[in-house]
Amino acid sequence: MRSVMLVDDEPLIVKGMQAIIDWDQNNMEIVGTACNGLEALSMMDGGPVDLIITDIMMPQMTGLELIRETKARNPYTKFIILSGYEEFQYVREGISLGVENYLLKPVNMEELEATIKHMQRDWEHEEMRQIQMDQSWRILRNNILQRWANETIDAKEFRERAQLLEIPMNKSTYCAASLRIVGDDQGDDPQMYLPGITEQCEQIGNKDLPDGCGIICFPDQEGDIMLLFVSAGTEGNDEWQIQALTRMKQAVTEDTDARVWGIIGQSESTYLGFPKSCKSVKLWLKNHLFMDCNTFIMQVENEEEATNQHQKKPGPAMEQFHKLLRDGEVTEVDRFIDEFFNVEGKELCLARTPFFNSAIQLMLAAKELEKTPDYGDIFGPLSRIHTLNKLKQLVRKVVHRTLDTYHTAEKTYSPHIMAVLEVVKNHYQDELSLKTLSQRLELHPNYLGQLFQQEVGTTFSDYVNQYRIERATHLLLYSDKKTAEIAGEVGYWDSTYFYRQFKKYAGVSPTELRSIYMKK
Structure with missing residues (x-):
């Protein structure tokens, strides 16, 4: 049975499409509905659909943008456009994107059903060609x-x-x-x-x-x-x-x-x-x-x-580890990590959770020394680690990278940049912009932006996002708050935007992060 998704910001249109066609008779099933392109894309994270029937003009992401993004992910998804606009530019772009048909509202049901029948024949021919080829089979x-x-x-x-x-x-x-x-x-x-x-x-x-x-x-x-x-x-x-x-x-x-x-x-x-x-x-x-x-x-x-977690491993002595990090004793830090991950006995495998949790604690402790921590090098590689030795290597790599930069000469920021950093620290959950801050400091926003990047080594927007993601990471790991609630607490009022920014800076989604860091 072929899967169908309906995408339109008019609920009556969606309900009408669900009811007016006998989808079962056409060997098709509506697997989801969405009110805009972004919502449709998020619903397809679990897998592609065979057919998307979409409007063009929708908030946040148009139908044409949805088609382009979906085809980049799955070129085999087919599309039918339903639109109240007969403008040639939309028709032309729809044709260039390879849609099956461009139908004007109110929809001619006979034409829509004829289009569906045509697609079914195409699907049957495609399946036969694939089955006839051994590799495709x-x-x-x-x-x-x-x-x-x-x-x-x-x-x-x-x-x-x-x-x-x-x-x-x-x-x-x-x-x-x-x-x-x-x-x-x-x-x-x-x-x-x-x-x-x-x-x-x-x-x-x-x-x-x-x-x-x-x-x-x-x-x-x-x-x-x-x-x-x-x-x-x-x-x-x-x-x-x-x-x-x-x-x-x-x-x-x-x-x-x-x-x-x-x-x-x-x-x-x-x-x-x-x-x-x-x-x-x-x-x-x-x-x-x-x-x-x-x-x-x-x-x-x-x-x-x-599910047997047969290997019980006490957590690392974090106070001692924090002191070693602050003192910059690299040899002692390495000895601490080696001793912690040393396992006596002849076991072939160990329970993953206690070691992963401890490894994350050690790496986060190092990241706390950084002014603009990047969590991508922690959580991104974790999903690809299957051995205790590789986990130890990751911890040492992350800690070494932090120590190499932390114990160099401390930067002395100018009073203007110190003021900006203080605002971010105390008001990261609020709307922040260089324009507003420049007015408070009586500087031109372009000059303030250049000065910030020169002294801090990153753009103001990147710094704010990294700081917010740092705070969100702690809330995700050490609280039971819902992701949407955390997004609001750190300054993201659009949950979808928060998900994108978190994945960009941390390397994994908030959900994946909590899945990796399974609580003891």
């Missing part, structure tokens, strides 16, 4: 498998696609597994070749399997190779799964010279349980850090083990 299968694993596909659509793509649905056991490839900092990233590696794994894994058993491999959006183990037997012997995963793991290690970890999830009795098995694997990976061993294979026995 594999891409389509990977997409269906990803949506199946994430439970983002309609049951009826999955059954139809599974039959076409030879995904088994009548086996007695279904089990998910994952191969995570972790390359070194030097050389090529193995994940660049993930599609080819995945195809190779499937070929190797399916050799010498017991009768009735099979393996399907597909890459997921996090860069892991996901595996579907199926079996027609009911004896519950999973030894063949371990043997096949070992063969694939060894082949990937030899080809990429990278560390490879294999995780096997829970077995389920029907294809409906495969997403649950996938979740158990991904949850286990999310909750653990690995030691720097070469390769290993582990089995997730049950959901309780998947």
